[in-house]
Amino acid sequence: MTLLPEQIGDLLGLSGLPAEIIGGLIGATIIGSIILANAALAGPWAKRKITAAFTDRISVNKFGPWGVGIIIPDAVRLLSKELIVPEGVDRPAWDLAPLIIASSALLGFAVIPMGSLGPIEFHLADPEIGLIFVFAIASIASLGLVMAGYASNNKYSLMGGLRAVAQNLAYEIPLILVGISVVIFAGSLQMSEIVAAQAQTLVELGPVDIPMWFAILNPFAFVLFLAANVAEVGRNPFDIPEAPTEIVAGYQTEYSSVYFVLFYLGEFVHIFLGGALIATIFLGGPAGPILPGFVWFLIKIWAVFLLTQWMRSALPRVRIDQLIEIGWKGLLVGAFLNLFLTAGIVGVLAI
């Protein structure tokens, strides 16, 4: 399996360092464009359509098929808004926060194997510490939230930022502990190895081979990871840093125009990054029958997106004190149990 920069380098007939740099730059642009296209589809259109379906409304339906064309007027509308800089904001922290949130979420996709479409393999880089890299990059976003909360000079923003910290403290450890329990099965932190480990057959049911996806092997870990991931990306029922009915919009209260777009974009890319992580370490990555791997990968991340939107429509928000209790008394204990359980399963399988 060759990575995307190498393939582009070969295609252009380059070798050595220029191949790595030019191939890498084109590859990175392709990956970035794929993610942006997904976020553009999700933010102005899919989110509205899904919420409308849950609440029995019609939503956007005028431009293009099923109203998909709304993306273009919406993008122009949002970008052409006046940027209002409130009094007393702490610059440049106030300007950097949206940049950090949008960039960090995009960067996480560097190590995600997105499967192949025809001859092209969508996988930018495959370092040996792939899984740790994703966790590290994904948690940079909370720095952006705190910066936004503090720099806005707004009491709602400050409370939103403080809540974001409390939430991340409560969920980061269960998320990592459950995530690395997968490594016990796979024996490697490299994303391609984790995907390869899930390609083995677990049991054969007649003509159908059930693959060794870690979600099937250890459903307990899968459920824990889903819950911790929803809190990590700050969606319902854990959207308390924003909590529109309590603290206006939390950390993004004072942001308008392009900065608001960047927050919005960052949030959606972050949901997709969470989905990509779930797909890669629990759902066999881009594996699936008949359809090409890249299509299966998109189906899986959109399934996770649909799940977050379903929860958004169906579940009430928890209180911050409840969240701390769920995180530290529920998920953390669950994560430790899962670690023992997984080690036990692997030990039994090895014997």
Next chain:
Amino acid sequence: MSDWIAIGLLAVVAIAIPITMMVVSWLIRPSVPEQGKRATYESGEIPTGSSRTVRFNIQYYMVALLFVVFDVEAVFVIPWTVIFEEAVGEVGFVQAFAPMALFLVILLIGLAWAWRKGAVEWAKSPRANRQLID
């Protein structure tokens, strides 16, 4: 090495995309400066004071201290998970599992102690309690 070049280049692209959006927006957006609209939003009221002078209760302070302990612990667990399966094959399940189990149990005892002390809870502010009594 080429992996990290590619990751670095994605970082460049990931920063270039928001900056491009900022530049496009800067080119097409209007600017109508006006004193009133720059006021901090406080639900339509005239804002009182700065948010930097507000004194707030960090109600998750104890949780934040615990977080450091468990975060460091996660760093120690990661290498063990990578070699665990191999180690089971070489030295047997008990040899591979017992040391880490002991380590985790010690941490869990610590968590149980913190739990009993009420450290893993959203601390109620004294003022909120006083209002309850009133």
